[in-house]
Amino acid sequence: xxxxxxxxxxxxxxxxxxxxxxxxxxxxxxxxxxxxxxxxxxxxxxxxxxxxxxxxxxxxxxxxxxxxxxxxxxxxxxxxxxxxxxxxxxxxxxxxxxxxxxxxxxxxxxxxxxxxxxxxxxxxxxxxxxxxxxxxxxxxxxxxxxxxxxxxxxxxxxxxxxxxxxxxxxxxxxxxxxxxxxxxxxxxxxxxxxxxxxxxxxxxxxxxxxxxxxxxxxxxxx
Amino acid sequence: xxxxxxxxxxxxxxxxxxxxxxxxxxxxxxxxxxxxxxxxxxxxxxxxxxxxxxxxxxxxxxxxxxxxxxxxxxxxxxxxxxxxxxxxxxxxxxxx
Numbered sequence: 613x614x615x616x617x618x619x620x621x622x623x624x625x626x627x628x629x630x631x632x633x634x635x636x637x638x639x640x641x642x643x644x645x646x647x648x649x650x651x652x653x654x655x656x657x658x659x660x661x662x663x664x665x666x667x668x669x670x671x672x673x674x675x676x677x678x679x680x681x682x683x684x685x686x687x688x689x690x691x692x693x694x695x696x697x698x699x700x701x702x703x704x705x706x707x708x709x710x711x712x713x714x715x716x717x718x719x720x721x722x723x724x725x726x727x728x729x730x731x732x733x734x735x736x737x738x739x740x741x742x743x744x745x746x747x748x749x750x751x752x753x754x755x756x757x758x759x760x761x762x763x764x765x766x767x768x769x770x771x772x773x774x775x776x777x778x779x780x781x782x783x784x785x786x787x788x789x790x791x792x793x794x795x796x797x798x799x800x801x802x803x804x805x806x807x808x809x810x811x812x813x814x815x816x817x818x819x820x821x822x823x824x825x826x827x828x829x830x831x832x833x834x
Numbered sequence: 835x836x837x838x839x840x841x842x843x844x845x846x847x848x849x850x851x852x853x854x855x856x857x858x859x860x861x862x863x864x865x866x867x868x869x870x871x872x873x874x875x876x877x878x879x880x881x882x883x884x885x886x887x888x889x890x891x892x893x894x895x896x897x898x899x900x901x902x903x904x905x906x907x908x909x910x911x912x913x914x915x916x917x918x919x920x921x922x923x924x925x926x927x928x929x930x
Contacts, residue, residue, distance in 0.1 A: 638914030640907060647906055651898030669902070676906055680913045731847045747842035752875035753882055762889045771893055790890035796855065815851035822886040 628692055635683045647676070650693065653792050654700055660787035661704035663780055671707055675700040694798060701802045708780075721805040724781045725812045731819030756829050767828070774824035778817050785810055786817035841869040846876045850883050 634642035654675065659668030678699050686695055705717035715723070736751040761767060775783055775791070784803060788794045794802065800810050841849075846869055852858040853866050870876050898906075 652895030656895045737844045747844035749843045749875045
């Protein structure tokens with residue numbers, strides 16, 4: 613995972629050139645290593661955008677074809693990883709558009725943002741006309757237990773299920789940002805959305821996942 | 835604008851992502867800090883958002899199945915053979 617999450621250090625620049633060259637030459641073991649390194653994250657991103665695992669798998673397959681056939685034209689203006697993911701996101705977006713809605717993929721973000729949504733249920737705050745504490749917590753969050761329980765397999769499943777249940781563009785943004793490690797700027801470029809929309813969608817997505825965890829931990833303590 | 839009332843908890847939950855991302859304006863950030871420094875509930879909330887982000891980052895992706903990997907490698911061999919075939923043999927293609 614670390615390999616994916618960190619931008620290559622300057623001295624890796626040559627390593628990446630060598631990898632690109634190896635792909636151009638049809639080096640199978642380098643290709644296999646790349647597939648093993650990026651395959652999982654690619655499938656996760658494609659599935660998050662398409663909302664369907666089988667469609668996601670097709671998109672990943674199409675992407676590798678496009679990458680191998682297009683690697684001669686790769687100019688190294690972005691990292692190889694970012695380039696591969698931009699091919700992937702474009703294919704996933706076309707798959708979504710093919711689903712039959714006439715809405716262009718790039719319009720989906722704004723539509724979700726405009727829908728509005730509060731990060732915490734409004735009932736958990738005191739009313740605006742409260743004499744002493746307007747809009748302060750009526751039902752505050754309870755601290756969670758020791759942080760190690762956040763790493764358990766069960767919590768991970770809860771997180772995965774919470775992400776799966778998000779609206780499409782929230783899911784795409786949180787998957788690129790928090791699960792895959794892309795920066796805000798890279799995510800905006802990949803999804804062709806504004807910085808503002810990216811932040812709103814990330815905010816709502818993270819808030820929803822926090823709520824799910826809160827509910828999960830509350831249930832566990834009972 | 836600087837003399838605005840202190841932040842409420844309801845405003846805090848809206849600003850928390852901007853705070854964690856470091857994109858708040860300076861004035862907003864000061865109001866945020868001032869609020870959280872004397873509101874333990876909001877401090878808990880900010881902490882939970884941070885824990886949530888960390889937890890999201892620690893969920894490993896499924897790895898690609900062995901079968902899918904083999905299929906990709908087989909295809910890779912074909913694609914590169916095709917490519918080379920095109921480069922060295924500009925003559926008419928077999929088949930169709």
